[in-house]
Amino acid sequence: MRGERPNRLLLVEDDDELAGLLTETLVYEGFVVDRAADGQRGLHLGLTRTYDVLVIDRKLPALDGLDLVARLRSRRIPARALMLTALGTVGDRIAGLDAGADDYLMKPFDLDELSARIRALCRRTSDSANxxxxxxxxxxxxxxxxxxxxxxxxxxxxxxxxxxxxxxxxxxxxxxxxxxxxxxxxxxxxxxxxxxxxxxxxxxxxxxxxxxxxxxxxxxxxx
CATH class of the missing domain: 1.10.10.10 (Winged helix-like DNA-binding domain superfamily/Winged helix DNA-binding domain)
Structure with missing residues (x-):
């Protein structure tokens, strides 16, 4: 981050092992990470705190990932959103993007690719910071x-x-x-x-x- 304000990221993932791995990786790269294990908690954090990027699993307890993104967009939350999913059909990807996601990544994924996609979303956030x-x-x-x-x-x-x-x-x-x-x-x-x-x-x-x-x-x- 070279001395700038660290990017804040919200990770909404119900797989505790995967969430721990992603959190460790992203914190190492300089992100400030908040975690939520279900959609309702993710919605609460997304509405009450300010984030640069949201990483949201498609299948979540309490509130589905699609509904979570759609509700955040309906409240004009501007953070960039990357959706993680095991559902790989074109229809599933279109549904995610139509709900308000900015990017879509299939599970299983490479950590380096995930990091690169998040960095790209952060650059887009920075471009619109004014x-x-x-x-x-x-x-x-x-x-x-x-x-x-x-x-x-x-x-x-x-x-x-x-x-x-x-x-x-x-x-x-x-x-x-x-x-x-x-x-x-x-x-x-x-x-x-x-x-x-x-x-x-x-x-x-x-x-x-x-x-x-x-x-x-x-x-x-x-x-």
Missing amino acids: VLRIGAGRLDLTPRDAVLADGTRVALSAREFELLRVLAAQPSTVHSRAELRRRVFDEAAAASIVDTYVYYLRRKLGRAVIRTVHGLGYRLGGL
Whole structure:
């Protein structure tokens, strides 16, 4: 990793022996690895922590690998996903890719090939690191513009940008007003400043860009 932030990886695999071997290999290569032995645990980790790459077995207890990937994609989790499977038909591969996987590797596989595929996914993640998806649109971190679904660029003020960036970085998370005030604004400011800037962003980008979760706060919407 040459001094950079290590890539974070979520491994969802119910074969304990294989999971241990993969974890040992990936940690040796510099990854920070979290493990889950079933789909439900994998879903929880995928929704509550930030990963660069997901390695997910096709056949999992509690929640199937296809359903897991599809649910993560439905919550706009952007991490690249590699699906492991013993099912090798073209239909199975198509199903995995249609569910939202970025790559598909048949069991048994060579560890060197798995590592190479994960590195390739990490490079793709790095290439898109300056963009946060917001529905059909995006937030460009340089030059700090919002881009609508039709390609229209909308310039944002520094605080508008930072508020939207915080929400877009964790699209499935509901953020309280107190948390957003702490992370984006001077804590001495009135709590209503968060509502004011939500209003500004909705006026520029449309009401759907930020969703109000009544009694809790705000979460990302779409463009």
